[in-house]
Amino acid sequence: MKLWSKENSSTSALVEQFTVGRDKEFDLLLAKYDVQGSIAHVTMLGEVGLMTKEEADKAVAGLKEIAATIDHSQFTIDEGIEDVHSQVEFLLTQKVGDIGKKIHSGRSRNDQVAVDIKLYLRAEISNIKDEVKNLFDLLIKTGNEHKNTLLPGYTHLQIAMPSSVGLWLGAYAESLVDDLELLAAAYQVANKNPLGSGAGYGSSFPLNRKRTTELLQFGTLNWNSVYAQMSRGKTEKVTGIGMSSVAATLSKLAMDCCLYMNQNFGFISFPDELTTGSSIMPHKKNPDVFELIRAKCNRIQSIPNELTLLINNLPSGYHRDMQLTKEILFPSIEELKACLQLMQLMLSNMKVKENILTDEKYKYLFSVEAVNDLVNKGVPFREAYQQVGNSINKGEFEYDLQQLHHTHEGSIGNLCSEEITAEMNKVLAKF
Known part of the structure; x- marks a missing residue:
């Protein structure tokens, strides 16, 4: 069954197979939403006079029964029926007769x-x-x-500076x-x-699109x-x-x-x-x-x-x-x-x-810390950098892990987890 079928016309089986493709497979994912859209559309048709209130009520009741079969994984698209839209209309017509044939008014x-x-x-x-x-x-x-569990940080996949889990x-x-x-x-x-x-x-038709927007709880249209x-x-x-x-x-x-x-x-x-x-x-x-x-x-x-x-x-x-x-x-x-x-x-x-x-291979992670320690003692940065570099080249570099001290926002010692969580909550409010 095709919604667009006319008398004395048919479609090549090869063309039909090609054009339908995997649509039926994915239409099953849309079935729940197709019924929701139909309920909103039918409700609106009843309100604007394109269906009587009694017809709309019967159609909505029938659609809700179809929705229940979808919720219980009992909905299928029958052989010979083209898509989910056709299946829903077919099932509804079986339930409520010719009223089901009216629900496509004003829709494509x-x-x-x-x-x-x-x-x-x-x-x-x-x-x-x-x-x-x-x-x-x-x-x-x-x-x-694990905020105090230190890790090596890398740049160019070479050990660079201390990080943490x-x-x-x-x-x-x-x-x-x-x-x-x-x-x-x-x-x-x-x-x-x-x-x-x-x-x-x-x-x-005098459709009320604002009404279906409201019924489907869309933010706007x-x-x-x-x-x-x-x-x-x-x-x-x-x-x-x-x-x-x-x-x-x-x-x-x-x-x-x-x-x-x-x-x-x-x-x-x-x-x-x-x-x-x-x-x-x-x-x-x-x-x-x-x-x-x-x-x-x-x-x-x-x-x-x-x-x-x-x-x-x-x-x-x-x-x-x-x-x-x-x-x-x-x-x-x-x-x-x-x-x-x-x-x-x-x-x-x-x-x-x-x-x-504490592994020896990570000791050079602390070279920047050593430079900064010298700068904090009044040594100009370029001179401090050279001193530490020379000690590394001579194999004399040592650094006490206990001296590590990072305090700025987003550093090892100040993860700002609460601030990041607050940013997440701001984004979640947009949904």
């Missing part, structure tokens, strides 16, 4: 799928936000617990704050109602009906940008963990059940989880570019190209949530080595 599948995707993305962005906040809280908590994890916590700024922007773009834009040029359709693809791309920012942070953190659990570093370790072994090397404890987080998140970072290539040269109006945004974006949403959850699992079971910097 174009604005149906547009509102479904906006509702879906709004919900999923919120779910990602919650997982990011959980990881943020864990990073802050673990960082504070608290400073390391706190850096990723603050990175997530900026990531959520982009995700919050995506949420605002998704939180606009396109319903009522029809095929992209509005309708001669896409006012211009042409732009409501143009927001397809753009909304997905903006969401992809926010997701790619989170993914970039996870990928970098995963890479750090791969390095730091390497035997040549040995800063952190994990239980056997969270690592994997080798088929021939019995000593191996491989960081497969971190490697896959890194790989999956690197792939997620390509999504804005994929979507750009898909929508870049399209003129205004609806185009079938938009169908492919779902297969680019939807699976990556699940992957990103899984990566966030697995990163939380790993870090909550991480064991940190103590007294790392």
Whole structure:
């Protein structure tokens, strides 16, 4: 069954298979939101007189029954039915008769799928936000617990200056704050109602778009009906940008963990059940989880570019190209949530080595400290730098770890965890 079918017309099976593609698979993710959009639309039709109140009430009751089947994972798209929109209308017509045939008044599948995707993305962005906040809280908590556990800091992968586990994890916590700024922007773009834009040029019916916006709890609506359709693809791309920012942070953190659990570093370790072994090397404890987080998140970072290539040269109006945004974006949403959850699992079971910097190979980490100590005693910086450099070249450099003293904001001795948490709370308020 196709909503656009006419008498004495048919479509080649090969063309139909090609054009439908993976739509049914992804339409199941949209079913809940398609029913929500239909309930709002039908309620509004009853209020503006395009359906009687009794008809609208019956249709809404039937739609709520369909929603219950979706909630209980009992909803499917039948063989021969084109998409989720057709399936919902078909089921409703079975329940309430010809009333079900009235619910498409003033709608096109174009604005149906547009509102479904906006509702879906709004919900999923919120779910990602919650997982990011959980990881943020864990990073802050673990960082504070290990704020006095020193680590070597690196530039050019050469030992540079003293750092700490608290400073390391706190850096990723603050990175997530900026990531959520982009995700919050995506949420605002998704939180606009396109319903009522029809095929992209509005309708001669007296639709009340402000009412459906209110019923669907959107923040506002896409006012211009042409732009409501143009927001397809753009909304997905903006969401992809926010997701790619989170993914970039996870990928970098995963890479750090791969390095730091390497035997040549040995800063952190994990239980056997969270690592994997080798088929021939019995000593191996491989960081497969971190490697896959890194790989999956690197792939997620390509999504804005994929979507750009898909929508870049399209003129205004609806185009079938938009169908492919779902297969680019939807699976990556699940992957990103899984990566966030697995990163939380790993870090909550991480064991940190103590007294790392007492190892002789890290003594030059404190060269800057020695220079600063001389400057504090009145020696000009360039002269102090030369003195310490000469002592290193002669093999005479020594430094007492107990002299380490950092106090400024965002340093080893002043992590500013409370301030970073306050910044996170500001961003969360934007959702």
